[in-house]
Amino acid sequence: MKIILHDLKDNPRTLIRRAGYSEHYDARSQQTSYARRLGTGIFPKFHVYLAEQAGGVEVSIHIDQKQPSYGVGHMHSGDYDGPLIERELERIKQSFENAAPPEPEEPEPKKGFFGKLFG
Secondary structure: OEEEEEOOOOOHHHHHHHOOOEEEEEOOOOEEEEEEEOOOOOOOEEEEEEEEEOOEEEEEEEEEOOOOEEOOOEEOOEEOOOHHHHHHHHHHHHHHHHOOOOOOOOOOOOOOHHHHHHO
16 A cells, blocks of 8 residues: 655654664665564564655555565565555554654854863
8 A cells, every 4th residue: 555645844764763663675676665563573564665756755555464485486475455554554644744843953152262171
């Protein structure tokens, strides 16, 4: 399932990590994805891909039910729609919308010799 979010208050990588997702880089596909476990084990887990779009970001999500098995064909046990996916997409959307914009960094005032020496 996919959704496009606009008017982001920070970069998508930061926002998805604030939403509880960890970042993973797959060297084989050369793609970065994000995962959030549903329980204490490795599976099941939400699996998210982010793609920059004009004025926003596309969030693509599914649930990995078990570890992929590779061989003759590509076997992947995942759910790509349903109420659980819809609720998680809404949670991500709310998290992105409620994120505070990044605070502008204020430059430190310049200190003279004695200010540097004594703080």
